Structure formats: structure tokens, C-alpha cells
């Protein structure tokens with residue numbers, strides 16, 4: 175499938191590499207800062223105003239920005255599943271979600287629309303990721319965890335079995351989350367505590 179990548183920053187480059195590995199044909203990037211020089215040898219074709227309706231991989235690291243772009247542009251949103259990721263047959267991935275190299279999706283895991291499962295993250299059986307959630311590199315979500323829409327789990331964090339993380343919550347890198355995290359709260363540490 176021929177796609178454009180929205181966002182030519184660091185995450186955009188990572189998505190580009192993953193998309194090429196997954197067999198997409200990447201026609202180029204769109205970026206609000208255009209005109210820009212070529213990125214990874216591919217042209218930056220303009221701002222999102224240059225989008226003509228074709229499939230888009232939305233490569234904004236910011237969860238809310240990813241969802242807002244999808245609402246504005248109404249493009250087809252393919253799933254990007256890196257070929258080195260391991261997906262249980264019964265795991266489900268909604269449109270626009272990105273699963274990066276060496277991530278693992280367990281049995282009946284459900285990955286929400288435009289969610290991002292970053293490099294090497296482990297999403298165990300029966301985990302549910304809300305729309306636009308981001309699971310950072312190397313994070314581990316144990317079985318039955320529920321992550322709310324737009325929540326962010328930092329790199330290397332661990333969320334214990336069946337724990338719920340509310341909408342828009344942020345979990346610090348390396349945290350160990352053992353109890354429910356309220357919506358829009360920010361926790362960090364081992365065990366995780368509210369930091370603001």
C-alpha cells in the first residue's frame with residue numbers, strides 16, 4: 175500500500191523505517207514545518223494541506239495531536255504492524271494503530287485506534303488499550319490491564335495485572351504501577367506515586 179507519513183520528526187522517521195520494513199510504499203512526508211529537506215531520502219511534500227485523501231500514517235508522538243489530526247484529515251488509517259512484532263492470533267488492532275519492532279501482543283489484547291505500542295513493549299493477554307494511548311519502549315502491561323484513551327506509559331514501566339489506568343494519565347519511565355491510576359494524573363517511581 176502507498177502511504178504518506180504525517181510528521182517528519184523523530185517519531186516520523188521511526189514510523190517510516192517500520193513502514194518500509196512492513197512492505198508499505200512510502201511516497202513521502204507531510205509536515206507543518208514544510209518546506210523541509212528530504213527525510214531518509216524521501217520528499218517532504220508539503221503541510222497537511224497537501225494531503226489528497228490517500229492513506230496516512232500519523233506519526234505524532236503526542237497522543238492528542240495524533241487523534242486531532244485524524245479528525246481533521248479523515249484519511250484511511252492503515253494499521254502498521256512491524257514484521258518483527260509478535261501478535262497473538264486473537265489480538266485485535268484498530269485502524270491507525272502502530273506496533274513497533276519486537277513488540278509483543280498477547281492473546282485477545284485489544285489495541286485501540288491510533289494507539290502506539292513502541293519498540294519492545296509487551297502487551298499481555300486481555301489488555302485493552304484505549305484510543306490514542308502510547309505504550310513506551312520496553313514497557314510491560316501484565317494480563318488484563320486497561321489503559322484509557324490518550325494515556326501514556328513511559329519507557330520500561332510495568333503495570334501489574336488487571337490494573338486500570340485512566341484516560342490521559344501519564345506513567346513515568348521505569349515506574350511500577352500496582353494500583354489504579356486516576357484519569358489525567360501523573361505517577362512515577364517504584365511503587366508509582368502521584369507526582370503532580
Ligand SMILES: CC(C)(COP(=O)(O)OP(=O)(O)OC[C@H]1O[C@@H](n2cnc3c(N)ncnc32)[C@H](O)[C@@H]1OP(=O)(O)O)[C@@H](O)C(=O)NCCC(=O)NCCS
Nearest residue numbers: 292310311327328329344345346347348361362363369370
Ligand atoms: C513522569 C514524567 C512525565 C514527569 O515529567 P514532568 O511532569 O515534567 O516532571 P518533572 O521532570 O518536573 O519531575 C517531577 C518530579 O518527579 C520526579 N520524576 C520524574 N520522572 C520520574 C520517573 N520516571 N521516575 C521517578 N521519578 C520521576 C522528578 O525527579 C521530580 O522529583 P522532585 O520533585 O523530587 O524533584 C517524565 O519524567 C517521564 O518519565 N516521562 C516518560 C517519558 C517516556 O518514557 N517516553 C517514551 C518516549 S518514546
